[in-house]
Amino acid sequence: MKIGIPKNGRFGEFGGKYIPETLAPAIEELEKNYLKIRNDKNFKKELGRLLIDYAGRPTPIYFARNLTKTIGGAKIYLKREDLLHGGAHKINNTLGQALLAKRMGKKRIIAETGAGQHGVATAMACASLGLKAEIYMGYVDTLRQKQNVFRMELLGAKVHAVKSGSMTLKDAINEAMRDWITNVDSTYYLLGSAVGPHPYPLMVRDFQKVIGIEIKKQMKKIPSVVIACVGGGSNAIGTFYPLIDTNAKIIGIEAGGKGVKTKLHSAPLTAGKKGVLHGMMTYLMQDEDGQISETHSISAGLDYPGVGPEHAYLKDKNRVEYKAVTDDEAINAFLILTRTEGIIPALESAHAIAHAIKISKKMKKTESIVVTLSGRGDKDIDIVKEYLAKNVKNKRKV
């Protein structure tokens, strides 16, 4: 299976560019510049240096001996994106795009953020490259991720709390797009996941695929199973893409919230329907009229009603299996990993860990699972604390 550059901006039938006409010249300019820079040796060299010296690449692959022993079954390895500067995989993408923006002569950068991780990574990349950053964040998210709001402000970014719609990630994207429409000439929109109109899903995948490339190099054998969590799908596509043409089983984990049978989840690949949002055709959570549904997840970074079009394609082609993990299961995995390995995972990443725990029991000791640990969990400790106070029963399980 070979994917490469999507033809007409589409992965199979998914993707495209459903955009207001005012953005058409900007998207065209972006596409032209990106396709040129994609193979530019100097650009690659400059980005490569930044990834090493500034972001901390390559990240280790760690054999989780204690976790493996506790669960019993396949060997579980963690790809440690949590050790990157800023504490998540997001910096891989923001450095790439900020460098591109600089090459394009754009001085003002806007971005959306959910959990605040992409906002922080954007603010860092902009501070280091001398660019001005403004971040849109849903008001509800500014309340549940207060620390990240302050981090962004310390880094010199301006944070706009978005009070329209459901006041979460999707509304932050809406507002960033409105800003872009208004300031189209001066502004670069630095999207944080593998979503949006073409060429964003391609570009974000390209900047994140370093994860999968390193996994391939670091593992002696192609792993039996590879798992990553899917919000918009950037850490997942970065993990999966280089492994698509191997025989590894690939699994993407969506946020099952309070269960995919309830309406309170964020699992469009598991329980959504095709539709058009934020410039792309993909699987979406929506009602019978096509109104986008409000989503729920305990992790703000997975709380999004859509998903990157390449994932929609990989699902329909049956190359990647997509499953949902509930809030409860994610919290449980968070606690298990923290206690057994001394690693506090982001709640997003804990979803992927939960699935690894679920399946490793049934696998042979000679088999291996690689889980992308997309971020560290310091940002989530208040949420976990609150959850545990409410759910005494979970506390006992550990």
Add this chain to the structure above:
Amino acid sequence: MSRIKEKFNQLKSKKETALISYIMTGYPSEKATLSAVRGLIQGGADIIELGFPFSDPIADGPTIQMASTESLNNGTKIDNFFSIVKKIRKESNIPLVLMTYTNILYNQTYLKFISRAKQAGIDGLILPDMSIEESNEYVKAAKKIGMDTIFLVSPNTEKDRLEQIIKSTSGFLYMVAVFGTTGVQTKIHKYTLDALKNTKIAAKGKIPVGVGFGVSTEKDVQKYVSSGADAVIVGSANIKIIENTPANKIQTRIAIFTKKLKNKTR
């Protein structure tokens, strides 16, 4: 001939510019929508543009966003929308245009949605997030059913692209006046007037050119009329009036405002 085309032909022979008036369906209620429509007709609007709310209106500014959210919170469904359109059709033959976002159509398939809209009495469609690149299936379905497809162009749309968009457009071409979202604007920019001139040249008299986004006063209307627009489109200003008017006065106030604007188009 479509109702929209016929209307433009009539206006042309009278040397008048079209006044196209936008309101949001279901804001603040179904009843208010019908009152506003009656006011618009009474005031002399030539074409009515009915918004159907979408949860994520990326091309809209705060006023229409607020109206969309409120309409959805009031429970506006696509079935309500079509039944309102049918009610209007019992009272008037005025051209009706639906403005909404792509997903609302995509959800039912273009063909099915457009035939339902046609049956209810809609004459044309405006989808601000439907780009020309992705429009094949949509335009094909609309042609088949006899629905006008009103595309948007922007002041930064280049000539080749403009020509390509005009080819897929029927009814009229919607020129966005500003770099920005819908909403009340304070001044008319030179770049807008330049773009209007170029768009008119590209349209070669084959398709009328309407100007919208931020058109809200008699002065705005006059300026665009004298600059050669075939239509002016007023939206957020109507929503503002509806927002600040008790339900029993909506029809009268909208009629008075519309009449003032319409006078500047003759």
